[in-house]
Amino acid sequence: MNISLFITCFNDTLYPETGKAVVSILERLGHTVHFPLEQTCCGQMHYNTGYHEEINPLVERFADQFESAEAVVSPSASCVGMIHEFYPKLAALSGSKVLQDRIDALIPKVHEFTMFLVNELKVEDVGAYYPHRVTYHSTCHSLRSLKIGDAPLRLLRNVKGIDLVDLPGALECCGFGGTFALKNADTSAAMLGDKIRHIKNTGAEVCTSADNSCLMHIGGALNRQRSGVKTVHMAEILNTTEEGAQV
Amino acid sequence: MKKGSQPTFEETAGTYIENAQLRRNIGHATKTIRDKRQLVVQELDDWEELREAGRQIKQKVMNNLDRYLLQLEKSVSKAGGVVHWAADAEDANRIITNLIKEKKGTDVVKVKSITTDEIRLNQALENEGIHALETDLAELIVQLAGDEPSHILVPAIHKNRAEIRELFKSKLNLKELSDEPADLAEAARLYLRKNFLKAKVGISGGNFAVAETGTVAVVESEGNGRMCTTLPDTLITVLGIEKIVPEWKDIEVFMQLLPRSSTAERMNPYNTFWTGTTEGDGPQKFHLVLLDNGRTNVLDDETGRQTLHCIRCSACLNVCPVYERTGGHAYHSVYPGPIGAILTPQLRGLDDRSAASLPYASSLCGACYEVCPVKINIPEVLLHLRNKVVLHQKKEGGFRQKTDPVHLAMKFLARAFSKRSRYERLQKMGRAGQWFYKKDGTISKLPGQLSKWTAIRDVKPVPEKTFREWWRDRK
Numbered sequence A: 001m002n003i004s005l006f007i008t009c010f011n012d013t014l015y016p017e018t019g020k021a022v023v024s025i026l027e028r029l030g031h032t033v034h035f036p037l038e039q040t041c042c043g044q045m046h047y048n049t050g051y052h053e054e055i056n057p058l059v060e061r062f063a064d065q066f067e068s069a070e071a072v073v074s075p076s077a078s079c080v081g082m083i084h085e086f087y088p089k090l091a092a093l094s095g096s097k098v099l100q101d102r103i104d105a106l107i108p109k110v111h112e113f114t115m116f117l118v119n120e121l122k123v124e125d126v127g128a129y130y131p132h133r134v135t136y137h138s139t140c141h142s143l144r145s146l147k148i149g150d151a152p153l154r155l156l157r158n159v160k161g162i163d164l165v166d167l168p169g170a171l172e173c174c175g176f177g178g179t180f181a182l183k184n185a186d187t188s189a190a191m192l193g194d195k196i197r198h199i200k201n202t203g204a205e206v207c208t209s210a211d212n213s214c215l216m217h218i219g220g221a222l223n224r225q226r227s228g229v230k231t232v233h234m235a236e237i238l239n240t241t242e243e244g245a246q247v
Numbered sequence B: 001m002k003k004g005s006q007p008t009f010e011e012t013a014g015t016y017i018e019n020a021q022l023r024r025n026i027g028h029a030t031k032t033i034r035d036k037r038q039l040v041v042q043e044l045d046d047w048e049e050l051r052e053a054g055r056q057i058k059q060k061v062m063n064n065l066d067r068y069l070l071q072l073e074k075s076v077s078k079a080g081g082v083v084h085w086a087a088d089a090e091d092a093n094r095i096i097t098n099l100i101k102e103k104k105g106t107d108v109v110k111v112k113s114i115t116t117d118e119i120r121l122n123q124a125l126e127n128e129g130i131h132a133l134e135t136d137l138a139e140l141i142v143q144l145a146g147d148e149p150s151h152i153l154v155p156a157i158h159k160n161r162a163e164i165r166e167l168f169k170s171k172l173n174l175k176e177l178s179d180e181p182a183d184l185a186e187a188a189r190l191y192l193r194k195n196f197l198k199a200k201v202g203i204s205g206g207n208f209a210v211a212e213t214g215t216v217a218v219v220e221s222e223g224n225g226r227m228c229t230t231l232p233d234t235l236i237t238v239l240g241i242e243k244i245v246p247e248w249k250d251i252e253v254f255m256q257l258l259p260r261s262s263t264a265e266r267m268n269p270y271n272t273f274w275t276g277t278t279e280g281d282g283p284q285k286f287h288l289v290l291l292d293n294g295r296t297n298v299l300d301d302e303t304g305r306q307t308l309h310c311i312r313c314s315a316c317l318n319v320c321p322v323y324e325r326t327g328g329h330a331y332h333s334v335y336p337g338p339i340g341a342i343l344t345p346q347l348r349g350l351d352d353r354s355a356a357s358l359p360y361a362s363s364l365c366g367a368c369y370e371v372c373p374v375k376i377n378i379p380e381v382l383l384h385l386r387n388k389v390v391l392h393q394k395k396e397g398g399f400r401q402k403t404d405p406v407h408l409a410m411k412f413l414a415r416a417f418s419k420r421s422r423y424e425r426l427q428k429m430g431r432a433g434q435w436f437y438k439k440d441g442t443i444s445k446l447p448g449q450l451s452k453w454t455a456i457r458d459v460k461p462v463p464e465k466t467f468r469e470w471w472r473d474r475k
């Protein structure tokens, strides 16, 4: 299959390793990956902060870059959620019927990476080997906006050598919420504090999820506390085999 | 209320978060009820269908509110009641005060009602020399303590029983009192009983009003509501105009949705329904005050309108990770939690800076939407209101808004993201500019707004190569 990667601005700039892992896994499974270089950002931060008018050009831009793709895959649950939930609204806001139709046609082809593997490619075992104690944080957007279900866990359960432990309070938000972490810093800190306590209690060395944004939030605090727990995106775990990371 | 006289959410949330006792009380109470709710909801196979039915009924009401309101007025009048229309709080308080004065009453008994809290009825009555006694246990606790409610259903959720015991001992003049819930309830019961028998006027809110029949319903757990609505000679009920359901048979849907979502019970212990007046039985005078107080403005907004579907079950509060940590007082409104975050700014308007801060008091986790029995898409309304706040600021904000760092950053980034060359330049700038902050491979201190992030979190530096640079090199 010809798969177009929507890396997201955040992963492109801060977490290139995640993108490389996605490319490597998809290629290992026999697919061709394309990366339209004109892509930038989905506009989620703007949208969530209330700046809706500003990002209309980004909706059109996204359509320009990806509408010819066979499938669009992204390793960010929140950005895919943004596209699925709010792009139709933004397209409507623009008043252009043409853009609305383009977005409506494109959306069913846009997939979150782990859901794409499990639901579209029907792959649950990607041949990974990861001999570490790992706990999985189901991010709010993957859980409630995308309805990711147990796709990430199915993939993780098939990883050889992994010691997968449940995270208590797994359904609770980590307190990131984009600009919420700055605007309501006290509340965000209180939520994050509880999440960190739960993670440490599992005794895991690695906390993973399908979204680097929550992981940046959680990992930032784990690092500050010199906790010895690191955060790793799912794709990077799935891309580690007995021969090491496959980039 | 003076516009902007109260603090914003973010200004005081920290104070409440630091209060260890409060945090424990609320954390414990919300978790208990949240778990219980989950169990009773799971029992019903058709829960999702019920939610959808609830949503559809409410939507029908909102689309035809004018018609249903007139129908309700007719039905209530036919059954012997009198309907009053109140455009705002002042209107409602004046109507109610006059009705009580006509009866020459100085003491009234009240059923817990957030709508009367919204219009600050007790205060208005006190100014006229009328004492309104709260008869719901939790509301009584709040009243005796001179406190403000912090939860829709359990106004005293922020207090534990040791604190309540101390309060009762001093305010009810009791020498001996244990902190057992049964003893605390008994103390309140004895205190309330004589007042029930004495009062000539009862005041209540209402959960539902049926347009078809004129029936009003109060659903409760303690039985005090039943006393207030049956013992006094005159009953005054204050109802937000959105509380209507079209037909009697619609009640069936809500009587399943409400108790399971609110107190996590299959049915409430006391469900009182009355239709106008009945000679020789119950109140001989019934007044229904229908309150607007900003609601028609909410109705006007296509996305915001669903806020009026709310049946005040409080399920969204109990699952909200923000509410769980700050409690209700941080919202500076009688409507706290997720529903408060969308209802308060719509009722009070965005000139009120406290109210305008509420749509931001959410991490957008979506837990509220998942439990809401009438499927109010709270995150959607939050985002819609954030947009309205931004548009409002742009229009009214003047110079301060134009130089606001968040506003400037958003403008700058939107421009950068709209063109590949600008975006790639920004990536390079980030990488080059971080040397100043980077120490031992991590960033622990950033300036300005971003210092709030680095107060408790490190930042991962921008790596040597972006993904796109790697991709280009690889090909």
Ligand code: SF4
Binding pocket: B261, B309, B310, B311, B312, B313, B314, B315, B316, B317, B339, B368, B371, B372, B373, B374, B375, B376
């Ligand atoms: S918004 Fe929904 S969940 Fe919240 S109180 Fe209202 S009905 Fe209940």
